[in-house]
Amino acid sequence: MSGKVYKAKHAQGNSIEGECLSASDGFSARYDLDRLKGVFSRPAHKLFGESYKDKILVLDAAKGGVASAWMLYEMKSRNICPLAIIFNATNPILAQGAAHADIPMLSGFDCDITQAIKSGSRLRIDTVKQTVEVL
Amino acid sequence: MKLNVKEKAMLAGEFGPVRQIAIAHQIKVGEFFGAHDLVPVSQAHIMADTESLGESGVEWLEGLAQNTLEDRQVCIPTITDPRGTDFTKAKQLGQTEKMVELERRAINAFVKMGVSMTDTCINYQTIMAPVFGEHLAFGDTGVVIYSNSVCGARSNFEGGPSALAAGLTGRTPRYGYHLDEHRKPTHRFKTLWTPKTLNEWGALGGLIGKKSGNYWSVPILEGIEGHPGSDAMKHFGAAMASFGSTALFHVLGITPEALHARDLEYLHLPEVVITKEEVMGLQNSYRIAEEVDVVVFSAPQLSLMEMKSIAELCNGKKFIKPLLAMTSPQVKPDADRMGYTAMIENAGGTVFSGMCFYQSYAREIAEANGWKVLATNSAKIVNILGGYGYTPMLASMEDCVDAAVSGRLK
Numbered sequence: 001m002s003g004k005v006y007k008a009k010h011a012q013g014n015s016i017e018g019e020c021l022s023a024s025d026g027f028s029a030r031y032d033l034d035r036l037k038g039v040f041s042r043p044a045h046k047l048f049g050e051s052y053k054d055k056i057l058v059l060d061a062a063k064g065g066v067a068s069a070w071m072l073y074e075m076k077s078r079n080i081c082p083l084a085i086i087f088n089a090t091n092p093i094l095a096q097g098a099a100h101a102d103i104p105m106l107s108g109f110d111c112d113i114t115q116a117i118k119s120g121s122r123l124r125i126d127t128v129k130q131t132v133e134v135l
Numbered sequence: 136m137k138l139n140v141k142e143k144a145m146l147a148g149e150f151g152p153v154r155q156i157a158i159a160h161q162i163k164v165g166e167f168f169g170a171h172d173l174v175p176v177s178q179a180h181i182m183a184d185t186e187s188l189g190e191s192g193v194e195w196l197e198g199l200a201q202n203t204l205e206d207r208q209v210c211i212p213t214i215t216d217p218r219g220t221d222f223t224k225a226k227q228l229g230q231t232e233k234m235v236e237l238e239r240r241a242i243n244a245f246v247k248m249g250v251s252m253t254d255t256c257i258n259y260q261t262i263m264a265p266v267f268g269e270h271l272a273f274g275d276t277g278v279v280i281y282s283n284s285v286c287g288a289r290s291n292f293e294g295g296p297s298a299l300a301a302g303l304t305g306r307t308p309r310y311g312y313h314l315d316e317h318r319k320p321t322h323r324f325k326t327l328w329t330p331k332t333l334n335e336w337g338a339l340g341g342l343i344g345k346k347s348g349n350y351w352s353v354p355i356l357e358g359i360e361g362h363p364g365s366d367a368m369k370h371f372g373a374a375m376a377s378f379g380s381t382a383l384f385h386v387l388g389i390t391p392e393a394l395h396a397r398d399l400e401y402l403h404l405p406e407v408v409i410t411k412e413e414v415m416g417l418q419n420s421y422r423i424a425e426e427v428d429v430v431v432f433s434a435p436q437l438s439l440m441e442m443k444s445i446a447e448l449c450n451g452k453k454f455i456k457p458l459l460a461m462t463s464p465q466v467k468p469d470a471d472r473m474g475y476t477a478m479i480e481n482a483g484g485t486v487f488s489g490m491c492f493y494q495s496y497a498r499e500i501a502e503a504n505g506w507k508v509l510a511t512n513s514a515k516i517v518n519i520l521g522g523y524g525y526t527p528m529l530a531s532m533e534d535c536v537d538a539a540v541s542g543r544l545k
Binding site for chain 2: 010011012026028030031032033034041042043044045060061062063064065066067068069070071073074077078088089090091092093095096097099100105
């Protein structure tokens with residue numbers, strides 16, 4: 001819904017704008033991605049086959065192993081990485097990885113953010129105000 | 136965040152540029168989670184296989200390692216998770232010289248920083264078992280969930296950069312599972328059936344992880360008969376952490392924070408009953424093929440007792456499919472000395488030391504060896520390998536060994 005603003009409990013990184021990929025599914029850089037091709041590669045994932053390059057990911061929860069903390073930095077070094085990540089619930093690994101890679105992240109909303117924001121929407125993330133606005 | 140005098144000095148660079156980078160990272164993470172301060176930790180455990188690090192991550196480590204000895208050394212016991220290879224068997228796996236060289240560079244950087252290269256994800260069974268109430272900065276989700284749940288220690292999932300930072304500063308942001316308020320159950324499960332095999336324990340853990348939701352959920356399980364023991368708790372926790380990002384569980388009457396129902400305020404939570412059929416349903420959901428290309432025992436690395444069990448199943452058999460058994464550098468010499476390695480390898484299997492299958496360029500070694508369908512008794516690895524293009528199938532240790540003999544999983 002255009003103009004709608006959602007407030008997050010946690011935020012880090014720079015403020016940015018971009019197009020999003022949204023799904024009610026989890027996220028792990030190791031489990032879910034083909035990081036060389038820049039696509040979701042786990043067949044059961046709702047974004048299977050989708051390219052995440054330069055997209056704001058809107059997903060339910062951070063999942064899986066600790067590797068994502070290194071992987072976000074490595075993905076960013078090759079410029080094949082998400083523009084930002086928005087979670088209903090992050091875990092420390094993705095937050096640490098975002099801090100290490102300097103990728104903006106928001107987490108924790110009063111609503112299910114994956115239902116509130118539809119794939120393809122253009123978003124503005126303000127990490128100082130801890131908000132995401134649907135443009 | 137509130138910093139003491141020493142922490143302020145670290146942030147100001149008075150303890151050198153490496154510790155300054157480390158504590159700045161910790162403050163960024165701590166502020167994200169609303170931590171009020173840093174808590175001293177007594178051990179750090181770093182997950183840093185080079186498939187995850189990549190060239191850029193290794194270069195980042197090498198940059199830190201170029202600083203003076205005084206500036207770059209960790210200040211608490213700091214150990215490592217499995218590496219991405221076993222140097223003696225890299226060619227057999229089809230790993231390239233470039234992969235192996237990257238491993239060597241990463242190891243050199245860690246050694247320069249004073250990190251002990253233990254290369255294990257079962258340090259709680261082999262190195263220094265965590266103590267009740269001990270604050271830690273552990274990487275590897277399986278290590279954290281076991282340390283928190285079975286040992287009663289306190290750690291969040293610490294990714295490689297954060298675990299290294301903790302090794303360098305001797306502290307970590309105090310949030311999440313360092314705090315009492317996050318350790319109470321949020322989900323209540325009851326089972327009328329107690330698993331017997333490690334794959335069943337893993338499947339039960341995976342199902343509870345899936346149902347619990349996310350990192351901040353703390354499940355408590357009631358109804359387990361007897362005591363499962365260390366290896367069962369290992370597979371149970373590792374799968375739960377993998378499927379659910381769970382970092383702490385309680386089992387009534389077994390884990391130290393849940394010895395009595397009165398110890399935890401959870402009786403108001405709705406009870407979710409888990410049946411054997413449901414657990415087996417998770418296992419069977421992966422059984423979509425019969426012919427297998429490779430059998431893998433890994434994730435977590437095998438304890439000495441698991442090595443013994445596999446060796447006894449392998450004894451006298453002849454494999455037509457590769458069987459890979461992966462253990463820690465601490466267990467391997469004992470397995471050699473006690474003849475377990477020989478029993479596995481005489482049947483045609485291979486024992487690897489210091490690595491873990493899914494942290495070893497799993498996609499590339501699949502392509503190099505023509506592996507697609509994989510049989511394992513690890514629910515954790517089944518959950519992971521789908522994303523690497525495998526068709527992983529979960530079965531008992533016995534059925535997996537039989538699959539290496541016949542080429543088919545019954």
